[in-house]
Structure formats: structure tokens, C-alpha cells
Amino acid sequence: MSRPKIATLWLDGCSGCHMSILDMDQRILELASRADIVYSPLVDTKEFPEGVDVAIVEGAISTDEDVHKIRLVRSRSKFLISLGDCAITGNVPSMRNPFSTQEILERTFVENTTTNPIIPSEDIPKLLDKVVPLHHVVDVDLHLPGCPPPADVIWETVTKLLDGEMPEVTIKTRFGK
Amino acid sequence: MDEQPIAIKTLTIDGKEVGARSGDTILQVAQEHGIWIPTLCFLDGLTAYGSCRICMVELEGNNRLFPACVTKVYEGMVVIIHSPRLEHYRRVIVEMLLSERPHICSVCVSNGHCELQTMAQLLGVTSVRYPYLMRKHDVDASNHRFLHDDNRCILCGRCVRVCSEIEGAHTWAFSGRGVESRIVTDLDQPWGESESCTGCSKCVHVCPTGALIEKGRSVAEMAKRRQFLPYLTVMRKEDAE
Numbered sequence A: 001m002s003r004p005k006i007a008t009l010w011l012d013g014c015s016g017c018h019m020s021i022l023d024m025d026q027r028i029l030e031l032a033s034r035a036d037i038v039y040s041p042l043v044d045t046k047e048f049p050e051g052v053d054v055a056i057v058e059g060a061i062s063t064d065e066d067v068h069k070i071r072l073v074r075s076r077s078k079f080l081i082s083l084g085d086c087a088i089t090g091n092v093p094s095m096r097n098p099f100s101t102q103e104i105l106e107r108t109f110v111e112n113t114t115t116n117p118i119i120p121s122e123d124i125p126k127l128l129d130k131v132v133p134l135h136h137v138v139d140v141d142l143h144l145p146g147c148p149p150p151a152d153v154i155w156e157t158v159t160k161l162l163d164g165e166m167p168e169v170t171i172k173t174r175f176g177k
Numbered sequence B: 001m002d003e004q005p006i007a008i009k010t011l012t013i014d015g016k017e018v019g020a021r022s023g024d025t026i027l028q029v030a031q032e033h034g035i036w037i038p039t040l041c042f043l044d045g046l047t048a049y050g051s052c053r054i055c056m057v058e059l060e061g062n063n064r065l066f067p068a069c070v071t072k073v074y075e076g077m078v079v080i081i082h083s084p085r086l087e088h089y090r091r092v093i094v095e096m097l098l099s100e101r102p103h104i105c106s107v108c109v110s111n112g113h114c115e116l117q118t119m120a121q122l123l124g125v126t127s128v129r130y131p132y133l134m135r136k137h138d139v140d141a142s143n144h145r146f147l148h149d150d151n152r153c154i155l156c157g158r159c160v161r162v163c164s165e166i167e168g169a170h171t172w173a174f175s176g177r178g179v180e181s182r183i184v185t186d187l188d189q190p191w192g193e194s195e196s197c198t199g200c201s202k203c204v205h206v207c208p209t210g211a212l213i214e215k216g217r218s219v220a221e222m223a224k225r226r227q228f229l230p231y232l233t234v235m236r237k238e239d240a241e
Helices: A016-022 A027-034 A064-076 A085-089 A092-096 A101-111 A151-162 B026-032 B084-100 B115-122 B158-167 B202-206 B228-240
Strands: A005-010 A036-039 A052-058 A061-063 A077-083 A127-132 A142-144 B008-013 B016-021 B056-059 B065-067 B078-080 B146-149 B172-175 B182-185 B212-214
Touching: A005 A016, A005 A064, A016 A052, A016 A151, A027 A036, A027 A151, A052 A064, A052 A085, A052 A151, A061 A064, A064 A077, A064 A127, A077 A085, A077 A151, A085 A092, A085 A142, A092 A127, A101 A127, A142 A151, B008 B026, B016 B026, B056 B084, B084 B115, B158 B172, B158 B202, B158 B228, B202 B212, B202 B228
Parallel strands: A005 A036, A005 A052, A052 A077, A077 A142, B008 B078
Antiparallel strands: A061 A127, B008 B016, B056 B065, B056 B078, B146 B212, B172 B182
């Protein structure tokens, strides 16, 4: 039997959830002995591969590129986990939602800049009108709330899934900290 | 005072037989017997209000749902606290509260001390099925000691009740309807200009979320201290007798 494939993806978040994955410390070695981490900000693969068993996604959907990525990830993964509050609620990235994207861009690239105050328009993803959670764009199999979710909870979830069981971790983590 | 003999009623809560005094509510009886019914707007020491609907229970032989905090017991009552239907509705209520205003726990002063956050965890709410309303709400920072953040308010009315029932100041009130509902001070004047507010801070400490807070608190620093409430209620009752 081929080894299970795990992938992690970083969308609009602060990377804190990936820091929490790293906080599993030496258990990452144990994980690596049981499964292949085929795609992640932590490994050097350029394209999201086919046939992923567990995809763990941090961050909210904020741009047209995020929409493209999450649809690709969904189509190539058996089990999709929303990791952390940004992926689940929009969290801090969604704090721009009461404002228009034009207001946000003006504020960021014009009002608060002294050199070359210009709104970039080429070679960057287009902001969506509103930041949305993953499950408002694709189907999600499991939500792990937390800002960030504790390393122990991520560990328990992934190992349970590798054992072929459905993890029961909702009482061990929550929105916020 | 007329000494009425206390009538004892027997009822069943989730299959457990319990005794109760006539006039007790389902919630009182459950709490006396160590049976947990989830609540949000209820707070011991304030008038039960029945607004949040988290404490809804089923009564055998009746298709309606009843709020446990304001429903009186009767002889032979069969109460069901846990059923798939009730758990579904409780989760839906919490999800609607979370979608109505930007309750972003991670940057809230009440992070880790919030009853809404805890309730979501206890009821297994790990995501919200509804679109977020994403409306912008004002923050009233005009009071020199306290802050009112409508973004965090769940309209439980504890502040309104504690201000009228315990402090007797009647500073807080509801204004507006539906999604326009807000709590306001005096006649919707800035809190800092309120002439009726005594600055007692009771509203701040009964508030279940980060909607009413002390100034100068950073993320996760606002733990509420509401031990005063049951003591005040008991002392005043003794004084009256």
C-alpha cells in the first residue's frame, strides 16, 4: 500500500496555524515516518499534486487566486480540513469587509505611502469584494477552530485520520484562544 | 406575609425524577439538581428574560419548545433537555449570533473569558453555515472608564436589567428593531454624557461578551467579575424581610 499523502496550504492568514503545525515538534518526524508531506509552504513543491489524502488549509479566501487554489485543492483531495479561525470565519482578514476594496487599497497603497503612492494593478491577484471562509466556496470535511488551533489538536486530528478514525476534537479547541 | 404551605411537584428531567417547589422554573430545578441546561441571557440575580432561546427544552406531549428559564414546573411534567432537534436549534442560534456581528474572537478583549465563545465550544459549533452580515457598528468610547462596542453585543439585555433592577439607574435601554437593534445609554446619547449613569460598572461585569468593557484592557485581558450579583440579591432579600 502506498503511503498516505498530506498537503498543507497557506491562504489569507498570518502563518500562525503553520507555526502551530511546527509546534508539534519532534512529532513531525513521527508524522513523516507514517505519511508523505507532498505539498506545503514547508516543502518545495510548485504544484498541488493529485491524489492527496488529507489537505490542511490555513487562511481565508480573499482573492481570485485563493478561489482558484481552494477549488484545485478540493478537487485533488479526499479530506479537507479548515485549519484555524481565518479559514473558518474569515477572522482578522475579514475585518476589511465593512469597507469597499477601493477604500482598502487607497488606504494601504496611497494614503499611508510616501514613495510611489500607486495602487498596484498588474501581476497580483485581484481582491474579492468580501473575504469569505473556505466552506462558503468549497465543501469542507472538518473544521478546527482556534487562533491558532493548538499543536496537540492538530496532531490528534491527523493521526486519527491516518488510523482511519474520525477525530473528536471540537471540545479541545475553540474560536480565538 | 402569608405563610403558604410549599407545594412540592415531581417531574422528570431527561429521565431523572426530581422534586421541585411550586412556582420554580425548569432551569432552577435543573440547576438545583446539577443538571446543565445551556443559557446565555440568563444570569442568577436578574429577572429571567427568555430572549436568547438557548435554554429551550421539549415537554412531552407538546410540540412547542419552551424556554427553561421562564417556564414554571407542574406535576408530572416530562422535560427533555437533550434531543437532536434541540441541539440543532441551539447550534443554529449560536451560529446566527456569530454571523450577525463581527465577533472576531482572536482580537477581542474578552477572548478566553467570553460566554458566547464558550457556548460555541460546548455546543460543538465549529463553523457558521450562514453568510456573515458584515455590518459596521460604532464603538462608543466617550465614557472615561468604560467602552461600549456594539460589534460584540448579542442583545442579551443583562446590562439593561442590571442597571434597572440592581443599580436602579435605568441608563441602558434597547433601541431599534431586528438587525437595527442596539443597546443605548439614556436617549441614545454618548455614554460619557449620560446624566443617569452612576459609573457603578455593574453592566460591564454582567456583559457575557466584549461588548461592555473596562478601558485599558488589551486582547484577552477582560475577565468579568460578577460575584457581586448573587450576594447583592440575597442581602437585599434579607433586608426586605
